[in-house]
Amino acid sequence: AVTPATSDIGIGRTVTLTPTLQIDPGLPTTLSWRSSATAVATVSQTGVVTGVALGTVQITAVATADTTLRAAVTVNVVP
Numbered sequence: 001a002v003t004p005a006t007s008d009i010g011i012g013r014t015v016t017l018t019p020t021l022q023i024d025p026g027l028p029t030t031l032s033w034r035s036s037a038t039a040v041a042t043v044s045q046t047g048v049v050t051g052v053a054l055g056t057v058q059i060t061a062v063a064t065a066d067t068t069l070r071a072a073v074t075v076n077v078v079p
Contacts, residue, residue: 001019001071002019002059002061002073003073006074006076007076008075008077009076010051010077010079011051011053012050013050013051015049015075016047016048016049017043017047017048017061018047019071021061021069023063029065030063030064031047031061032062033045033060033061034059034060036057036059037055039052040053040077041057041059041075041077043059049075051075051077053077054079055076056074056075057077058073059075060072
């Protein structure tokens with residue numbers, strides 16, 4: 001899971017997403033982050049989303065040990 005589930009941010013503003021990962025003991029708990037539209041918002045590998053242009057984007061966290069474990073949130077970049 002990733003929280004918050006939905007965020008509104010301005011252009012040039014940021015929001016930090018917080019992941020919760022439940023995975024088998026002994027497997028790495030690292031994640032990769034993906035933006036569905038980097039022209040609207042980018043995401044760092046620590047989960048910090050930055051608004052780039054007006055629009056809506058899906059930000060997805062994917063477990064590196066098991067790529068079927070993923071969660072997405074919606075970020076709206078607003079004026």
